[in-house]
Every structure is written in C-alpha cells, then in structure tokens.
Amino acid sequence: MRKLLSILALGALFLIGGAPAASASQATDIVIEDTAGTLDANTLLPAIEKIKFNEPTKVAIYTRAGNESDNLNEEVLRFAREKHPEWLSSDRQKWADSLFVFALDPAGRQVGTYFGEDRKVSPGQRDDIQNATKDLFKEAQWTDGSIAGVERAAQLMNRPWYKSPKLYAWSGGILVVGGISVGSTLYVRKTYRTRSEKALEIGNASYSNVSLDLEATELNAKTINGDSRYGSLVLEKYRGFMAAYNDLAEQGNKANDMDTKLHQRKETALFMEKYAGKATELDRLDDVIADTNMLLNMGSGWAAAWERQLAPLREDLAEIDPLVTGKHAVPDAPAAIALTRFKTMTADEVEKWGAALQSRQLSPEDGLDKIAAAREELTEVLKEYSEAVIAKFAKDKEEEKMMRAAMRTPEASGTSHSSNHSILGTVYPSNRFWSVVGFSVGYRSGRSSVQESRSASSSTGGSTGYGSSGGSFSGSGSSSRF
Structure with a gap:
C-alpha cells in the first residue's frame, strides 16, 4: 500500500512538473470608482498592479454607499450604463470582454463580482471570490478585502486545467493545493502579514523619532512654566513619559525579535498595531511638548x-x-x-x-x-x-x-x-x-x-438578478451580503 501511495505521489508530481508554464499577465487597465470614499488608493492601486492574471484583464472597482435593501447588481449595472458604457458589450446586453468588475457597498454590506463573457467563472467560483473578502469586510478592512477579492478572481478566471484543484484531488489527497477554503485562508493570512509588517515599520519609525528627540524633549519640558494653565496640563502628561518610553522599548524588542512566520497571525497583527499606536502616541506627545514650550514662551x-x-x-x-x-x-x-x-x-x-x-x-x-x-x-x-x-x-x-x-x-x-x-x-x-x-x-x-x-433576517445568499431596470441584460455576475 505504501508503495502504491508513493507511485501515485510521484505520478502527481510528474503531472504537475510536466504541465505547461502558466502565462501571467498584469491588469491591462485599472479603474477605481470609490464613490463611497472607503478605499485607500495609495495602497489599493499598487497592490492591484502586482496581481498576476491568467489572461490580460481590465479591472474595475466600484464602491457605493447604499442601503441594505438595494439590489447591488442592479445598482452596478445602472452605474455602468450612466458613467462607464465601455464596461458593457457592444449590444449592451452583457459585460464587456476581458473585464472584471468588483463592487462593494460598505453601508449596505454587500459585495458583487461581474465578468465579461470570456472571463466568467462558475457560480461556485463567484461565491469563492466573494467569500475571500468577507472576514476582512466584517472588520471594516475595505481596501484589504477588495485586494483579496481581485486577487482571488485573478486566480480563478481563465484558470488552466493544470491549476484546477480537481487535478490534485486525483492523487488521492496526497497533494492537495488550491481549494476554496484554503485559498480564502491564504488571502486572510497575507493580509494579516501585511498589517503586521506595516505596523512594525510605523512603530519602529516613531520609536526612532522619540529616541532621537529624547534629550530635546526633556529640555523643552524643563522650560515650560508649571504655573501656566496649559503648561501644567502638558507637564502632567510628561510625568509618565519616561516610563512609557521604557515600556515601548520592551515592546519594540519583542516585536522585532518575533519570528516573521508569525506575522500572518491575527494576534500578531494586533500586537504590532498596539506597538505602533503606543510609539505614535509618544512621538505625538514629544511634538506637543515642543510646541507648548515654543508657544507659551513665544519663541522664534x-x-x-x-x-x-x-x-x-x-x-x-x-x-x-x-x-x-x-x-x-x-x-x-x-x-x-x-x-x-x-x-x-x-x-x-x-x-x-x-x-x-x-x-x-x-x-x-x-x-x-x-x-x-x-x-x-x-x-x-x-x-x-x-x-x-x-x-x-x-x-x-x-x-x-x-x-x-x-x-x-x-x-x-x-x-x-x-x-x-x-x-x-x-x-x-x-x-x-x-x-x-x-x-x-x-x-x-x-x-x-x-x-x-x-x-x-435577510438571506446572506447570493443574488444574480439585475432588477426591474436591468431589462434583458444577462451579464455574468452576482452579489452577496457580509
């Protein structure tokens, strides 16, 4: 039996190794219509530019601040007809070829995905793409959730046969990669890793600023008039400054000594963000101490x-x-x-x-x-x-x-x-x-x-219709709640 399993494993490896090399393409165009004002374009755009698609794809990201009773499919189609007719096919009955539209309504708590005819995926894969975003959206991580959705769509649209999870399931479970739940989990982990590393960078920069200004902060505090109404209140904040700085140093050591493999965990991201918050707070306080000294003494x-x-x-x-x-x-x-x-x-x-x-x-x-x-x-x-x-x-x-x-x-x-x-x-x-x-x-x-x-009490299941205003439109897509 063990020999048989080995043969199957080797066969699967041979099949994988012999598969043709995948051709990766970047998005041919990226359109961001953040009408809800919830996305960080400085983070979103570079992240989308790095995503590799199986075929050249135009990506459109649309956010709106609607209501929970809205039909998101209908609203996305309405927006496309009014503002972006190029998102529609020549007969205006389907989505344009080579197009992927990702829609988010943070107020109405809905997410939608829409595909050109040459990019459409199965209903189950549409659910997979939307599910990859929901843990993040529930935490109001609108930008990271949108990136996760586009990244998952890029993997599934026009996926070659040799990337299908069914291929690996043939090996009897010896080599199992891809998969819906695994894919979603990987994107969530990647997001936590990004959050951890970003927070660590912010924390270290602020800690460095505080350390460099430590002597100047002490001198500024000494020249603030303690009899002043505002001066005395600022000095109260300064009294715990050194103790907070020493605590921050310990946090910083722990954060920087942590195994990078742990960065993908939620608890690590939260710890790093706490460290960054404390460091930023102290960095802010030493600036306020300097301003208090300068203003109350009418310095230069x-x-x-x-x-x-x-x-x-x-x-x-x-x-x-x-x-x-x-x-x-x-x-x-x-x-x-x-x-x-x-x-x-x-x-x-x-x-x-x-x-x-x-x-x-x-x-x-x-x-x-x-x-x-x-x-x-x-x-x-x-x-x-x-x-x-x-x-x-x-x-x-x-x-x-x-x-x-x-x-x-x-x-x-x-x-x-x-x-x-x-x-x-x-x-x-x-x-x-x-x-x-x-x-x-x-x-x-x-x-x-x-x-x-x-x-x-509403269903969290998907919706595929385009409402009464959709007419005969039959483009591929759906939406669901989170």
Missing part, C-alpha cells in the same frame, strides 16, 4: 506652533459645507444654518487671533482659550445637527437610539490627525470636542448598525 517658532493649534479648527471649517449639503444632509435644519453661520464668523475671528498674538495684545494662553471656546461651540451645534440627521434616517425609536449611541462614542466624536498633535487635543479627553470628520464617521457607523439590524 511660535507662529508655526500656533498654526498647528489652529489646524483642527481650520479642518472643521473646511468640512462644514459638505456636511450640510451632502447626500444625507438636512440643509433646512436650524442646526445646519447655525453651522454655516459658525463657519463664516469663526473664519474671520481666527485671523484676528493670530494678529493679536503677534502684536502681544493676546497672550498664548488666552489664544488657546479662544480656540477651545470655538470648538466647544461647534461641538454643541454638531450635537444638535446629529439629531436632525438621525431623525431623517431612523424609522423608529430603537433605530434612533442605535444611531445616537454610534455618534456619541469616543471614536465617532474623536478628532483628526492634526487635533491629536495639538495642545488641546492632548490635555483634554478625546470626546471633549466633536469634529466634523468625527461626526461623519459616527454617522456612517450609525447607518451601518441600523442597516445591519434591518437586514439581520
């Missing part, structure tokens, strides 16, 4: 330090118009009108504060007080506006409660990168001030929670 670089304190407020002012005029806005709400008025008045005031600081008619502490007061006023108006957008979307009290909870979490009310690098963003709790960016994040989270609740 005070103007640049002052601009960094204004940056979060300026960002909010720039985002108010889209917030009150966008797709889900309630422009006639009193709070929307108040937001527009706040933007106009505050933009003028900000310039006056800078001039008063320069002429020494305004002290640095009073200047920070004015920024804090403006952000507190904005916070109150945003809270009022949140009730207006909740009332527009929610269908009952339970949905209102669900959205309200999502919009009042620290993550939702939390601020932008520039705020985290400001004095106010450092000395006050993260939920002290609401930001317009944080408001939008919270609203999307609330919508997603409500839509997930509404669709809880």
Whole structure:
C-alpha cells in the first residue's frame, strides 16, 4: 500500500512538473470608482498592479454607499450604463470582454463580482471570490478585502486545467493545493502579514523619532512654566513619559525579535498595531511638548506652533459645507444654518487671533482659550445637527437610539490627525470636542448598525438578478451580503 501511495505521489508530481508554464499577465487597465470614499488608493492601486492574471484583464472597482435593501447588481449595472458604457458589450446586453468588475457597498454590506463573457467563472467560483473578502469586510478592512477579492478572481478566471484543484484531488489527497477554503485562508493570512509588517515599520519609525528627540524633549519640558494653565496640563502628561518610553522599548524588542512566520497571525497583527499606536502616541506627545514650550514662551517658532493649534479648527471649517449639503444632509435644519453661520464668523475671528498674538495684545494662553471656546461651540451645534440627521434616517425609536449611541462614542466624536498633535487635543479627553470628520464617521457607523439590524433576517445568499431596470441584460455576475 505504501508503495502504491508513493507511485501515485510521484505520478502527481510528474503531472504537475510536466504541465505547461502558466502565462501571467498584469491588469491591462485599472479603474477605481470609490464613490463611497472607503478605499485607500495609495495602497489599493499598487497592490492591484502586482496581481498576476491568467489572461490580460481590465479591472474595475466600484464602491457605493447604499442601503441594505438595494439590489447591488442592479445598482452596478445602472452605474455602468450612466458613467462607464465601455464596461458593457457592444449590444449592451452583457459585460464587456476581458473585464472584471468588483463592487462593494460598505453601508449596505454587500459585495458583487461581474465578468465579461470570456472571463466568467462558475457560480461556485463567484461565491469563492466573494467569500475571500468577507472576514476582512466584517472588520471594516475595505481596501484589504477588495485586494483579496481581485486577487482571488485573478486566480480563478481563465484558470488552466493544470491549476484546477480537481487535478490534485486525483492523487488521492496526497497533494492537495488550491481549494476554496484554503485559498480564502491564504488571502486572510497575507493580509494579516501585511498589517503586521506595516505596523512594525510605523512603530519602529516613531520609536526612532522619540529616541532621537529624547534629550530635546526633556529640555523643552524643563522650560515650560508649571504655573501656566496649559503648561501644567502638558507637564502632567510628561510625568509618565519616561516610563512609557521604557515600556515601548520592551515592546519594540519583542516585536522585532518575533519570528516573521508569525506575522500572518491575527494576534500578531494586533500586537504590532498596539506597538505602533503606543510609539505614535509618544512621538505625538514629544511634538506637543515642543510646541507648548515654543508657544507659551513665544519663541522664534511660535507662529508655526500656533498654526498647528489652529489646524483642527481650520479642518472643521473646511468640512462644514459638505456636511450640510451632502447626500444625507438636512440643509433646512436650524442646526445646519447655525453651522454655516459658525463657519463664516469663526473664519474671520481666527485671523484676528493670530494678529493679536503677534502684536502681544493676546497672550498664548488666552489664544488657546479662544480656540477651545470655538470648538466647544461647534461641538454643541454638531450635537444638535446629529439629531436632525438621525431623525431623517431612523424609522423608529430603537433605530434612533442605535444611531445616537454610534455618534456619541469616543471614536465617532474623536478628532483628526492634526487635533491629536495639538495642545488641546492632548490635555483634554478625546470626546471633549466633536469634529466634523468625527461626526461623519459616527454617522456612517450609525447607518451601518441600523442597516445591519434591518437586514439581520435577510438571506446572506447570493443574488444574480439585475432588477426591474436591468431589462434583458444577462451579464455574468452576482452579489452577496457580509
């Protein structure tokens, strides 16, 4: 029996070794239509460019922010007809040859895959491609999930006979490669490895910055006036700086000594991201200590330090118009009108504060007080506006409660990168001030929670129809929920 198994194994190896060499092709064109605003193009595009296809293929990636009740197939076809007729065949009844369309609706929690006639795959393979994305999409890893979907499609479309898992199954299970579940698992592992390595790189860079600035940070802290309102609060943060730095050094040693084979595990990715987060936090804090010293003592670089304190407020002012005029806005709400008025008045005031600081008619502490007061006023108006957008979307009290909870979490009310690098963003709790960016994040989270609740009883199986507006369209494709 053992001899027979050996012969079968050798036969399988011979078959594999004698198979013709696969011809790998890159995407001939890549079109990204991220109308939902959920993808990181700087990560997505290079990753898609590296993927090898069995035949030259045009890749189109389309995202939309819809509802759980939408027919994604119908919406993708509608978008193609309106914006990209070249995605359709000459008779407009099928998808164009050599085309693969990957669609994602993060709000409606649906994923779809669509194929030109010369790229279509079996229904089971369509499911395989979509399933390769779902673990990542459930974690809101929209970019990584999209990459995994395109990568799996590239493997399955026009797959040569000698790459089929059925071929390897012939050997009695001695050599088993490919396969649906194995393929999906490999992509998830690859994603965790990428996350681990990216976090390690960020953590090491931030740790290096902190180490190089260690002496300067100590000197800056010593020259901050401890009797100052803001100076004393920043110094409180500094008191634990060295202990945190020593802890970070231990984390860094552990992260860098870890076997790279472990990078593909979820727990490793989470550990690396924790290390990166701690390192970034310390790197941010030493910058804030430097700005506090420079601004409160009106040193030679005070103007640049002052601009960094204004940056979060300026960002909010720039985002108010889209917030009150966008797709889900309630422009006639009193709070929307108040937001527009706040933007106009505050933009003028900000310039006056800078001039008063320069002429020494305004002290640095009073200047920070004015920024804090403006952000507190904005916070109150945003809270009022949140009730207006909740009332527009929610269908009952339970949905209102669900959205309200999502919009009042620290993550939702939390601020932008520039705020985290400001004095106010450092000395006050993260939920002290609401930001317009944080408001939008919270609203999307609330919508997603409500839509997930509404669709809880819906089937997660695939859908292949193109709806009433699809007409006689019969292109290959389907969508499913995650």
